[in-house]
Amino acid sequence: MTITQLQYVLSVAEHQNFTLAAEKSYVTQPTLSMQVQKLEDELDILIFDRSKKPIKVTEVGKKIVEQAKNIVNEANRIKDIVDQEKGFIGGEYILGIIPTVMPTLLPMFLKTFINKYPKINLIIxxxxxxxxxxxxxxxxxxGAIVATPLEIEFLKERPLYYEPFVGYVPNNHRLKDAKMLNPEDLDIKDILLLRDGHCFRDGVINLCNTPKKHEDEHFQLQSGSxxxxxxxxxxxxGMTLIPYLNTLELDENKKKNLKHFNIPSPAREISLIYHKNELKIQITEALRDVISGIVRGAIKFQDVKIISPVGK
Structure with missing residues (x-):
């Protein structure tokens, strides 16, 4: 039994296809199939039911796959231990970012990060x-940058910053004369929302204390912008709510329509999340330090009330 064989098993289990699994593993299909077959022969069991289309994992195979994940992760941890011992911060790191954070946060920290850590190949x-x-x-x-809290058992959440909600209220809106906003001023019926699937949309709906599924009487908007x-x-x-960092690049005419909330301001918690197995933790910590340091200068500290993106 080898680590490579277990990696091939995981790839087949994920893609449910030997050809695609081989392509994603950068080997030929006969090579991958032969190694999986060798492992099955050694264990004297079938991990995959090849008679099914797509290929299915057998009942005993499911247990093998779960254990294979643990073994491969622990094997990867050995390299992490060596890198940390040597003080090396480098290698490939794949970072995911949600759409409502990417356009504002990425330009703020990316150049600084790649200049400070040139040995990291950051894939975003x-x-x-x-x-x-x-x-x-x-x-x-x-790792990923998302709105939290999520409270998922296998994830660790490390808060980066707290971003207030800001109202955008045009001159013809009923709240145009309000100097500051309060959550009770809001009416979900005249708030323009992002399309379903965005956590910021869910946060706004939670702020308005409205069921997630509600009917717009006039039109339905499917926009992510x-x-x-x-x-x-x-x-x-109508009016809309936008995250604070999105307000910084507005022109002066549009900034006149911005209205902030009375303290405590409703806000979203933005965190760096990663698996509890803490692989590549030295790179994760480097990302957190750079981003937190930069954003602290852009968002002034204030009392905030965290609005959950998941209705908790």
């Missing part, structure tokens, strides 16, 4: 929170 992917959680669990990404929401608000279709 924009995905939804749900996809990021699944990919961390499956070992496809090393805060810029689109602002432009629609300017057309008299």
């Amino acid at each position: 992917k924009e995905q939804s929170t749900e996809s990021l959680i699944r990919n961390i669990q499956d070992g496809h990404i090393d 805060f810029e689109t929401l602002i432009n629609l608000a300017n057309e008299g279709l």
Whole structure:
């Protein structure tokens, strides 16, 4: 039994196809199939039911796959131990970021990070929170930046910053004369929201104490852009809420329509999350230190009330 054989087993279990698993493992299909077959012969069991399309993991195979994940992770930890002992911070690190954070946060920290840690090959992917959680669990990404708390058993959450919600209220809106906003001022019926699937959308709905599924009487908007929401608000279709960092790049005319909340301001907690097995922890800590240091200078400290992205 070898680590390579176990890695091939995990790839087949994930893709349910020997050809695709071989492609993702950068080996030929006959090589991968032969190594999986050798392992099955050694254990005298079938890990995969090849008569099914797509290929299915057998009942005993499911137990083998779970144990294989543990063994491969522990093998990877050995390299981490050596790197930490040598003080080496480098290698490949796959970082996921949710769409409502990526455009504002990435330009703030990326140049500083790659200059400070030139030996790290940082691969960045924009995905939804749900996809990021699944990919961390499956070992496809090393860490992610998302809105928390999530309170998922296999994840660790390290808060990076707390980002207040800010109202964008055009001149024709009922709240145009309000100097400051309160959550009780909000009416979900006249708030423009991001499309379903965005955690910021869920946070706004939770702030308004509204069921997640609600009907818009006039139209349904499927947009992932805060810029689109602002432009629609300017057309008299309602107001919207946007994260604080998104307000920094608005032009002066649009900034006149911004209204902050009375303290404690509703805010979202943005955290760096990763698997509890803590692989590549030295890179994770380097990311956290750089991002926290930079964002602290952009968001002034204030009393905030964290709005959960998951309705807790």
